[in-house]
Amino acid sequence: xxxxxxLSTIAAITNPTNGAERTAICLANALSRRGHETYIxxxxxxxxxxxxxxxxxxxINAGGPKGPYLGAIQTxxxxxxxxxxxxxxxxxxxxxxEQQKFLQWDSRKTxxxxxxxxxxxxxxxxxxxxxxxxxxxxxxxQEKIIELMEGDKALLTKYKNVPPFEVxxxxxxxxxxxxxxxxxxxxxxEALEKKLADEFVLCVGxxxxxxxxxxxxxxxxxxxxxxxxxxxxxxxxxxxxxxNAVGGSWAELPILxxxxxxxxxxxxxxxxxxxxxxxxxxETPGLATMEAAAxxxxxxxxxxxxxxxxxxxxxxxxxxxxxADIAASIEAALIExxxxxxxxxxxxxxxxxxxxYTYEQTAGAVDSVYRSxxxxxx
Amino acid sequence: xxxxxxISTFADLxxxxxxxxxxxxxxxxxLGELGHEVHVVNILKTAPDWGKQFDIVHLVNAxxxxxxxxxxxxxxxxxxxxxxxxxxxxxxxxxxxxxxxxRNYDPGENPQIFHxxxxxxxxxxxxxxxxxxxxxxxxxxxxTIFGLTDQMGMMExxxxxxxxxxxxxxxxxxxEILPAIADDTPLPPEMQAxxxxxxxxxxxxxxxxxxxxxxxxAMEILWKDDPKLQLVMMGAINQDYVKTFxxxxxxxxxxxxxxxxAKDVLRLVKxxxxxxxxxxxETPGLVNLEAAAMGIPVAVSARGSVKEYLGDGGxxxxxxxxxxxxxxxxxxxxxxxxxxxxxxxxxxxSYQRAAQIAEGVYNQLLEGSNA
Numbered sequence: 001x002x003x004x005x006x007l008s009t010i011a012a013i014t015n016p017t018n019g020a021e022r023t024a025i026c027l028a029n030a031l032s033r034r035g036h037e038t039y040i041x042x043x044x045x046x047x048x049x050x051x052x053x054x055x056x057x058x059x060i061n062a063g064g065p066k067g068p069y070l071g072a073i074q075t076x077x078x079x080x081x082x083x084x085x086x087x088x089x090x091x092x093x094x095x096x097x098e099q100q101k102f103l104q105w106d107s108r109k110t111x112x113x114x115x116x117x118x119x120x121x122x123x124x125x126x127x128x129x130x131x132x133x134x135x136x137x138x139x140x141x142q143e144k145i146i147e148l149m150e151g152d153k154a155l156l157t158k159y160k161n162v163p164p165f166e167v168x169x170x171x172x173x174x175x176x177x178x179x180x181x182x183x184x185x186x187x188x189x190e191a192l193e194k195k196l197a198d199e200f201v202l203c204v205g206x207x208x209x210x211x212x213x214x215x216x217x218x219x220x221x222x223x224x225x226x227x228x229x230x231x232x233x234x235x236x237x238x239x240x241x242x243x244n245a246v247g248g249s250w251a252e253l254p255i256l257x258x259x260x261x262x263x264x265x266x267x268x269x270x271x272x273x274x275x276x277x278x279x280x281x282x283e284t285p286g287l288a289t290m291e292a293a294a295x296x297x298x299x300x301x302x303x304x305x306x307x308x309x310x311x312x313x314x315x316x317x318x319x320x321x322x323x324a325d326i327a328a329s330i331e332a333a334l335i336e337x338x339x340x341x342x343x344x345x346x347x348x349x350x351x352x353x354x355x356x357y358t359y360e361q362t363a364g365a366v367d368s369v370y371r372s373x374x375x376x377x378x
Numbered sequence: 379x380x381x382x383x384x385i386s387t388f389a390d391l392x393x394x395x396x397x398x399x400x401x402x403x404x405x406x407x408x409l410g411e412l413g414h415e416v417h418v419v420n421i422l423k424t425a426p427d428w429g430k431q432f433d434i435v436h437l438v439n440a441x442x443x444x445x446x447x448x449x450x451x452x453x454x455x456x457x458x459x460x461x462x463x464x465x466x467x468x469x470x471x472x473x474x475x476x477x478x479x480x481r482n483y484d485p486g487e488n489p490q491i492f493h494x495x496x497x498x499x500x501x502x503x504x505x506x507x508x509x510x511x512x513x514x515x516x517x518x519x520x521x522t523i524f525g526l527t528d529q530m531g532m533m534e535x536x537x538x539x540x541x542x543x544x545x546x547x548x549x550x551x552x553x554e555i556l557p558a559i560a561d562d563t564p565l566p567p568e569m570q571a572x573x574x575x576x577x578x579x580x581x582x583x584x585x586x587x588x589x590x591x592x593x594x595x596a597m598e599i600l601w602k603d604d605p606k607l608q609l610v611m612m613g614a615i616n617q618d619y620v621k622t623f624x625x626x627x628x629x630x631x632x633x634x635x636x637x638x639x640a641k642d643v644l645r646l647v648k649x650x651x652x653x654x655x656x657x658x659x660e661t662p663g664l665v666n667l668e669a670a671a672m673g674i675p676v677a678v679s680a681r682g683s684v685k686e687y688l689g690d691g692g693x694x695x696x697x698x699x700x701x702x703x704x705x706x707x708x709x710x711x712x713x714x715x716x717x718x719x720x721x722x723x724x725x726x727x728s729y730q731r732a733a734q735i736a737e738g739v740y741n742q743l744l745e746g747s748n749a
Contacts, residue, residue: 070425
């Protein structure tokens, strides 16, 4: 089958570091291993080469503007090509409130952002209604999408129905990343090695309100009262607005900031970390956390997104708005890491991830969706 | 005629402040006055409703990404609709060099920002190849497009020199210029309080391309003989850029003003003794045309197509040389209002005239496609 896989993203897709973009590449590779011909296009920069006679248009709903997706769907319709959309959607109300608070937005900025969000919701809704099949990566996400789509009665009347759903979870790249990370780890640069403590809590992600690093640092302060040698390592690009909110509050603390880096180095830091913490306001469920779990590390995650659906009993959960709760979960995870049970629980966690979240499984499920569309959506 | 006017931009189209967006809205209104039904769509944010049965698709290249333009061209051609493109193109080599210099990039590096520029140019090149007709805003712009396509080894089914018409940028004489001249309403008191009797104004986003740091150096030269001459800089601020000359303007006769509506900008320009825009690149800069149409002398960079618009009426400078910028400002102030230039700009660069030229192209293409 020939698949036009498209994204709208301002991020690079040739050597991606963002979740949606990495997922697209890995899924495309896995589909190729099943014998499909997959062409990935970033619609912000190029249009699809429609002369290739595609069988399916597969939209990966990344963070970019939605106009290009809607345009591609129109052409696909004219050419009789079915449209599948990996939805990657979650409402961001709580994140919005937090942004106002942390970044001290004035009313003008708030109104501007509200307008952007309304527009984003409107276009996202339209994108979903225009698709033949929607692929959320969890039941929780599907519920949120239904809420979104049913929120516009006029569109619901126009389109009559919400398109069918097929829940297909995200995956980690076992053969390409996890196995090599365990068998042939990439040595860390000497300078970085010197700065790393023996024990450290790692968090990977853009330094921003959603990832909630300010509360994570506040949680670590509580831990440092009794456990001062555990370092906090934050890997990711710092957004200037968020760092302004941090101000000088992290000075003199055992916090190591590392700019965004290659997946290989991230995986090595994950393999080496004592605990991996991602107490985000929202994750669906977060590629980095999935990788840390696949490496068997104890993971601390929030409760607001798809984390529970993905990690089940193999994670330490926390309410991300409460630093004390984050601290309690990190402490529990530290106990696991330092106990004799470490290997057993870690192995169980890795086995859970391997049992449910490989790209082979994902590609198999996506393949079934494509084939059912070819048979007329039975 | 039903016209789809497509633009890809991150900016807001409802109250546009940027050149391409204002031009697009200006064309749309003037085409509307000519009896056409024009649908302006930001194709970065949504898709056009093709059910409206457009006769022609007119794309205006703005600062947004180029993929959506290509998509619209594909769809239009599938539906048999002719596509015209206002390319709004100028080579960015010098600008990129200046950015690299300011940010201390190694020339061998290819940071994301450069990659994005190159990606956009490559995307625009595809649009130029695929469009049925090009509407550059100056002969000089078309010459640079020839250069671009030659350099890329582009093969054409119809050569570029057989499918273009110059449609100049325009000012809204009836809707904006004349009302601004007639408007006697005082400026807001907080603005009035900061203004000197005599000021030169630079209306532009504060960024490397607009070159305000060299303008400040030029003002240092002028202040030696004329310390009361004020510099007013109005526009959105790129913080990183402004930091580079923040200390140079501290305590100086300089006012930095927030971006304002087109109406308020014109009221302020009207009060100035000279409008200055020493950009590394302008094509040709809407504010230059507006100032000239209001009879305000204009000091501008000799780069880009501005000479094609202002001819001998502009006061030109080398934007890399503060002495040259200072000289152009001085000459502009000494020359004062150039009535001939004012009339020339109002007559030649009105939206009505631009719309008539565009309409001629639409008709020609439709006749061709119906033949």
